[in-house]
Amino acid sequence: MDNVIIAENLSLSYKEFETIISKATFSIEAGSFVFITGASGSGKSTLLKSFYGAIEPRQGQLMVGGVKMNHISTSKLNFLRRHIGIVFQDYKLIKEWTIEKNVMLPLIISGYTGDVSGAQVQKLLGHVKLTHQAGKYPQELSGGEQQRVAMARALAHNPILILADEPTGNLDDYSSSVIWNLLEGANTQLKTTVIVVTHHIPEGLRIPYKHYHIEFGTINEIA
Amino acid sequence: MKSLKNHLSLIIALFTVLASVQIYVAVDRTIAAYESHLKNDYSVIVVTSELINPGEFKAMNSMIDRSEPISTAQVLERLKGEMSQKNLDLLKLTLPKFYRLYLNRFPTPREISQLQKKLESNSAIERVEGFSQTHDTVYKLMLLFKDVVQIFSIAIAAVTSLLILKEMRLWQFQHAERMNIMALFGAPVWLRSAVLFRLAIVDAIIATLILCLAFFLIDYYGYLTMQLKEIGISVQLFNFVDDAVRSLIIALGVSVALTFTIVLFHREEE
Numbered sequence: 001m002d003n004v005i006i007a008e009n010l011s012l013s014y015k016e017f018e019t020i021i022s023k024a025t026f027s028i029e030a031g032s033f034v035f036i037t038g039a040s041g042s043g044k045s046t047l048l049k050s051f052y053g054a055i056e057p058r059q060g061q062l063m064v065g066g067v068k069m070n071h072i073s074t075s076k077l078n079f080l081r082r083h084i085g086i087v088f089q090d091y092k093l094i095k096e097w098t099i100e101k102n103v104m105l106p107l108i109i110s111g112y113t114g115d116v117s118g119a120q121v122q123k124l125l126g127h128v129k130l131t132h133q134a135g136k137y138p139q140e141l142s143g144g145e146q147q148r149v150a151m152a153r154a155l156a157h158n159p160i161l162i163l164a165d166e167p168t169g170n171l172d173d174y175s176s177s178v179i180w181n182l183l184e185g186a187n188t189q190l191k192t193t194v195i196v197v198t199h200h201i202p203e204g205l206r207i208p209y210k211h212y213h214i215e216f217g218t219i220n221e222i223a
Numbered sequence: 224m225k226s227l228k229n230h231l232s233l234i235i236a237l238f239t240v241l242a243s244v245q246i247y248v249a250v251d252r253t254i255a256a257y258e259s260h261l262k263n264d265y266s267v268i269v270v271t272s273e274l275i276n277p278g279e280f281k282a283m284n285s286m287i288d289r290s291e292p293i294s295t296a297q298v299l300e301r302l303k304g305e306m307s308q309k310n311l312d313l314l315k316l317t318l319p320k321f322y323r324l325y326l327n328r329f330p331t332p333r334e335i336s337q338l339q340k341k342l343e344s345n346s347a348i349e350r351v352e353g354f355s356q357t358h359d360t361v362y363k364l365m366l367l368f369k370d371v372v373q374i375f376s377i378a379i380a381a382v383t384s385l386l387i388l389k390e391m392r393l394w395q396f397q398h399a400e401r402m403n404i405m406a407l408f409g410a411p412v413w414l415r416s417a418v419l420f421r422l423a424i425v426d427a428i429i430a431t432l433i434l435c436l437a438f439f440l441i442d443y444y445g446y447l448t449m450q451l452k453e454i455g456i457s458v459q460l461f462n463f464v465d466d467a468v469r470s471l472i473i474a475l476g477v478s479v480a481l482t483f484t485i486v487l488f489h490r491e492e493e
């Protein structure tokens with residue numbers, strides 16, 4: 001099986017003489033389900049950012065989906081991002097757009113229009129149990145509902161990789177279970193690689209997964 | 224409401240640019256109309272020793288539109304009783320010929336003196352009267368006014384462009400969140416900025432419509448046009464087809480170009 005992510009001696013930092021992640025070497029297989037844990041401020045979000053090109057490697061090599069992330073061009077990065085679905089801790093929904101249109105965003109960007117994307121959006125809103133809220137705006141929804149919208153958006157374009165940063169961080173149990181179910185479903189049914197940053201690994205998972213823990217800038221796999 | 228205010232300031236800024244250009248064009252057009260009015264009244268008097276036909280005059284200088292001989296018959300008529308026919312015939316032969324030359328446009332003082340020199344260099348021409356000192360003061364004032372309007376327009380265009388840039392930076396700030404989110408899902412720059420361009424285009428069209436309306440009303444109520452008629456100028460201050468198209472092109476050009484600068488110099492975050 002191919003690797004979706006390959007890191008070799010990867011170091012990450014925001015400023016020049018600082019280190020958040022230090023010389024990490026690891027790879028993530030396509031189709032796997034990965035949890036990343038670590039204390040607050042340990043660099044989990046920073047690592048995730050490097051996967052979608054919001055921060056460039058300070059040192060070492062990073063490949064995502066076969067694309068080299070060091071000095072990546074804007075057009076290559078845009079192309080890569082059109083095959084990634086991201087769920088942010090703060091949802092990042094477009095507040096001027098309806099729920100329906102928010103879910104449609106990746107499809108709009110990929111140039112799908114009309115019936116195809118409409119049907120896809122309806123299907124996803126059904127999966128996250130928000131069909132009746134389709135015409136509302138993000139502010140009119142609860143945090144849990146907004147995160148379910150973000151989850152639907154992350155799946156809309158059938159990405160090869162889903163990155164989720166504490167997706168259930170402060171959600172109610174119902175919304176959390178909807179989100180875990182969808183992440184599991186995407187992984188088992190669509191073979192999508194899923195990488196989730198979380199504080200707690202949910203109990204009762206029916207799928208095999210890998211677990212990496214970040215501490216003092218190093219990434220260790222927990223068996 | 225807040226977005227309406229943003230629209231308004233861009234529309235007003237664009238309208239100001241368009242209006243100053245339109246005023247410049249109208250002044251230019253008025254001066255051209257006044258020039259053709261002056262041209263009809265203006266002529267150069269030439270005294271020659273020989274008959275010169277219109278073709279010969281035209282060959283002397285391209286500014287010469289046509290020539291008319293000034294009849295000496297009246298003078299001779301008056302002398303009829305006092306001279307014998309023989310002397311009169313002799314006088315007729317030796318009397319110089321007078322011509323009035325009309326020009327195809329209204330000359331500048333420099334052009335008059337050049338024309339005068341050119342004509343005087345011809346051996347058959349004895350005297351030229353160009354009336355350069357009668358050069359109209361109203362005309363000179365108009366030329367001055369045109370210069371003032373030109374400087375004024377340039378200043379207005381510069382200041383308003385800065386205002387528009389500032390306004391658009393505000394827009395960009397308002398749309399930054401959405402644009403960043405779109406970037407995270409791989410939207411290319413043009414797609415992220417589509418909103419800004421759409422706003423810029425819509426506002427350019429609205430500003431053009433307002434300009435057309437304003438100048439249509441000025442033309443329709445005709446106060447200015449009437450004033451100009453009184454000094455013998457008939458001019459169309461606003462020409463619907465030409466001016467509307469030019470205004471639209473300028474408005475679109477300015478707002479789209481400024482949007483481009485904003486988009487190009489935008490730094491991404493996250």
Ligand SMILES: Nc1ncnc2c1ncn2[C@@H]1O[C@H](COP(=O)(O)OP(=O)(O)O)[C@@H](O)[C@H]1O
Nearest residue numbers: 014015020038039040041042043044045046047
């Ligand atoms: N945009 C940023 N600029 C500078 N430093 C940052 C930025 N984001 C995070 N950091 C710092 O990097 C470290 C790791 O942050 P982060 O990856 O967000 O941690 P986690 O997600 O594990 O809580 C923290 O010390 C944080 O202060």
Ligand SMILES: [Mg+2]
Nearest residue numbers: 044045046165
């Ligand atoms: Mg974090």
